[in-house]
Amino acid sequence: MRRARDLRPFRESPRLAEARGADRTELWTETAGTLPPVYGERWLERRGRTYRAFEPGRSKLSAGIVRGWSGDLPVPGDRWLYLGAASGTTASHVADLVGREGRVYAVERSLRPFARLAALAERWPGLLPILGDARDPRRYLTLVPQVDGVYADVAQPDQIEIVLANAALYLSAPERPVLIALKTPSMGRDLSAAGHARLAEARLAPVVDLEPSVKLEPFHRGHFLVGGRARGELFREVPGPAVSPPRARSRGRRRR
Numbered sequence: 485m486r487r488a489r490d491l492r493p494f495r496e497s498p499r500l501a502e503a504r505g506a507d508r509t510e511l512w513t514e515t516a517g518t519l520p521p522v523y524g525e526r527w528l529e530r531r532g533r534t535y536r537a538f539e540p541g542r543s544k545l546s547a548g549i550v551r552g553w554s555g556d557l558p559v560p561g562d563r564w565l566y567l568g569a570a571s572g573t574t575a576s577h578v579a580d581l582v583g584r585e586g587r588v589y590a591v592e593r594s595l596r597p598f599a600r601l602a603a604l605a606e607r608w609p610g611l612l613p614i615l616g617d618a619r620d621p622r623r624y625l626t627l628v629p630q631v632d633g634v635y636a637d638v639a640q641p642d643q644i645e646i647v648l649a650n651a652a653l654y655l656s657a658p659e660r661p662v663l664i665a666l667k668t669p670s671m672g673r674d675l676s677a678a679g680h681a682r683l684a685e686a687r688l689a690p691v692v693d694l695e696p697s698v699k700l701e702p703f704h705r706g707h708f709l710v711g712g713r714a715r716g717e718l719f720r721e722v723p724g725p726a727v728s729p730p731r732a733r734s735r736g737r738r739r740r
């Protein structure tokens with residue numbers, strides 16, 4: 485582990501830091517877990533806190549932030565539903581951002597990555613692995629409470645519908661964030677990457693107040709970070725699992 489002198493808080497997220505270099509910005513999350521590294525990322529200490537490099541080449545969320553995502557991010561104490569957690573590369577950083585008081589409900593349907601995710605969760609408090617299919621969100625109703633945000637990286641042709649069905653069922657109230665790592669190569673060859681991104685935005689726009697989408701190149705070819713804040717229409721118009729509107733929370737979500 486090395487020492488660094490140049491870490492600064494990133495935006496309003498107290499557990500996310502940046503180190504600006506001449507030609508690139510590095511992101512670091514204050515870890516909620518313990519060594520060894522999750523995917524070979526660097527660890528460092530500064531003023532009694534331990535940080536892990538949040539590598540944009542490994543994580544689409546990190547790439548989105550580095551490329552200028554202006555929307556909400558997980559903050560300490562939040563509960564997030566994470567769809568398509570794989571073995572936990574990005575989910576571990578989301579768990580870092582929400583800290584020990586927060587929770588990340590990490591859904592993964594494939595056994596092999598899930599086994600690694602489950603092992604990781606043993607040393608990452610707040611990371612709760614769920615073996616499940618995000619196309620069938622009612623199946624984990626007993627495991628997932630109402631959440632403050634939804635992040636999805638399922639790389640499926642119907643990824644937008646998967647996310648909306650989950651958001652309608654689990655988001656605690658309108659104005660909560662919905663973030664999607666959009667993989668356009670999974671969406672067919674009939675449109676360009678930008679065309680697929682526009683189509684996804686058009687589908688989302690009636691139910692999500694969209695932030696400007698961010699192209700994740702050169703880190704992830706054909707990927708975008710898209711999303712924004714859920715509108716009330718999401719809970720009324722998205723067909724599928726929600727039987728009753730989610731209860732509203734008293735606190736309004738602050739603009740970040």
Ligand SMILES: C[S@@+](CC[C@H](N)C(=O)[O-])C[C@H]1O[C@@H](n2cnc3c(N)ncnc32)[C@H](O)[C@@H]1O
Nearest residue numbers: 568569570573574592593594617618619637638
């Ligand atoms: C691109 S990988 C996710 C990488 C991960 N988010 C990260 O950044 O560390 C996509 C994952 O979504 C999972 N997945 C695909 N469809 C799914 C579904 N319907 N329900 C749950 N997981 C799904 C796949 O098994 C795969 O592990």
